[in-house]
Amino acid sequence: MSEPTTISEPLLRALNRMRSVLLDPEQLVKAVASGRQRGTQPAWRRAELRYVDLKSGTHLQITTYDDTQAFTANHPVGDASALDDLLEVPFASWHVDTVAERQELLVTKPTTARVTTTLRQAQGADAAAVGAGAESVEVSRSHDQAKERLLPEDDPVFVELGLSDKDGRLKPSRQAKYRQVEEFLRHLATSIDDARAKGQLRAPSAEEPLRIVDLGCGNGYLTFAAQRYLTEVRGLPVVVTGVDVKEQSARHNTDVAARLGVSAEFVVGSIDGVVLDQRPDVVLALHACDTATDDALARAIGWEAPLVLAAPCCHHDIAAQLRRTPTPSPYAMVTRHGILRERLADTLTDAIRASLLRMSGYKVDVVQFVESQHTPRNTLLRAIRSGGAVKGGSVKKEYDELIAGWGIRPKLGELLGL
Numbered sequence: 001m002s003e004p005t006t007i008s009e010p011l012l013r014a015l016n017r018m019r020s021v022l023l024d025p026e027q028l029v030k031a032v033a034s035g036r037q038r039g040t041q042p043a044w045r046r047a048e049l050r051y052v053d054l055k056s057g058t059h060l061q062i063t064t065y066d067d068t069q070a071f072t073a074n075h076p077v078g079d080a081s082a083l084d085d086l087l088e089v090p091f092a093s094w095h096v097d098t099v100a101e102r103q104e105l106l107v108t109k110p111t112t113a114r115v116t117t118t119l120r121q122a123q124g125a126d127a128a129a130v131g132a133g134a135e136s137v138e139v140s141r142s143h144d145q146a147k148e149r150l151l152p153e154d155d156p157v158f159v160e161l162g163l164s165d166k167d168g169r170l171k172p173s174r175q176a177k178y179r180q181v182e183e184f185l186r187h188l189a190t191s192i193d194d195a196r197a198k199g200q201l202r203a204p205s206a207e208e209p210l211r212i213v214d215l216g217c218g219n220g221y222l223t224f225a226a227q228r229y230l231t232e233v234r235g236l237p238v239v240v241t242g243v244d245v246k247e248q249s250a251r252h253n254t255d256v257a258a259r260l261g262v263s264a265e266f267v268v269g270s271i272d273g274v275v276l277d278q279r280p281d282v283v284l285a286l287h288a289c290d291t292a293t294d295d296a297l298a299r300a301i302g303w304e305a306p307l308v309l310a311a312p313c314c315h316h317d318i319a320a321q322l323r324r325t326p327t328p329s330p331y332a333m334v335t336r337h338g339i340l341r342e343r344l345a346d347t348l349t350d351a352i353r354a355s356l357l358r359m360s361g362y363k364v365d366v367v368q369f370v371e372s373q374h375t376p377r378n379t380l381l382r383a384i385r386s387g388g389a390v391k392g393g394s395v396k397k398e399y400d401e402l403i404a405g406w407g408i409r410p411k412l413g414e415l416l417g418l
């Protein structure tokens with residue numbers, strides 16, 4: 001890949017240029033639109049475009065996503081109407097991969113776009129420098145292609161981490177973990193785009209890479225996958241730090257980093273006390289146990305991290321409190337049954353976390369990040385710091401009423417002094 005070049009230009013001009021690339025089946029590999037422009041409510045959360053070969057000829061396949069479902073439709077080459085409709089949708093960003101280059105279009109103002117282009121094959125003197133490392137990409141049109149992987153199973157990261165065997169085949173026993181990491185990465189990628197489009201996350205550079213910390217990193221599956229995907233696939237300079245109480249985890253991960261030849265730091269320590277050299281831009285926590293997720297959220301808030309993605313694990317704390325305290329009327333019919341009480345505890349815990357993040361100046365989404373057959377712990381809290389004045393009054397009142405009513409003391413509330 002060449003050094004990226006960035007220009008600012010009128011949005012319409014940038015979209016028009018992109019339109020001709022999207023309409024060219026010989027050029028387009030894949031395009032993704034996501035996020036929303038400030039003050040707008042796009043009909044779709046995300047859209048993906050690629051060409052597929054069907055019996056009736058080559059078609060532009062457009063998959064659009066709302067909050068719960070994906071909708072796929074195929075349009076014959078030359079029929080631009082669906083694409084034109086999609087270009088009207090106020091997405092915050094477009095990523096377009098062609099055989100020759102990668103383009104990232106970020107809408108920075110209502111009528112302005114910042115377009116970053118990275119050539120796949122360096123030209124002339126650069127080509128010699130890039131040498132055998134130069135990337136080449138082919139258009140894949142297989143219709144029944146499986147859902148596209150962000151990082152394929154045979155990626156060296158997964159082989160080194162033992163999710164895949166030495167021939168790059170995913171081990172049957174590790175499929176759920178692979179899927180979890182893959183889906184978390186998907187959310188990380190779209191959230192970074194979204195936060196950048198909203199102007200809440202700075203553009204990283206080689207000198208000032210994006211600082212990502214993975215709290216409760218365990219064996220570093222997510223840490224290494226995020227590093228690999230963001231740098232190699234997305235061309236974003238990042239530095240990753242993993243934090244875990246277990247010394248064995250830091251030893252293991254440091255060895256893996258050396259074998260992969262990537263620079264990543266692993267710190268032994270508890271989330272609530274860890275000291276980082278610099279504040280992170282992105283805080284991740286994937287299944288940090290029980291209230292370790294609260295520690296992670298409290299640290300992220302304290303660091304004023306622009307982007308936080310946390311998939312909570314077990315929820316023992318509130319579940320235990322619910323068992324000890326009298327249930328407010330008329331909810332005894334729910335807490336009478338153990339399984340329902342546990343589920344209620346899960347829901348209360350994450351609703352409270354989302355509410356406390358909102359009070360702390362974040363815009364929060366609570367979404368499912370992976371299908372439940374891969375893990376029942378499949379809720380993701382996605383928080384982007386808005387930095388604006390917090391309308392805390394009504395949210396705080398709601399929070400106070402809820403914890404008083406149920407007689408509970410949420411750990412995150414205590415950590416934040418709320």
Ligand SMILES: C[S@@+](CC[C@H](N)C(=O)[O-])C[C@H]1O[C@@H](n2cnc3c(N)ncnc32)[C@H](O)[C@@H]1O
Pocket residue numbers: 215216217218219220221222243244245246249269270271272285286287288289292295313
């Ligand atoms: C269920 S594992 C998840 C590991 C990893 N994030 C993943 O998804 O593969 C939870 C990890 O969090 C670590 N952990 C739990 N509480 C912690 C704390 N308070 N501080 C640091 N690490 C913690 C554990 O040692 C463990 O490695």
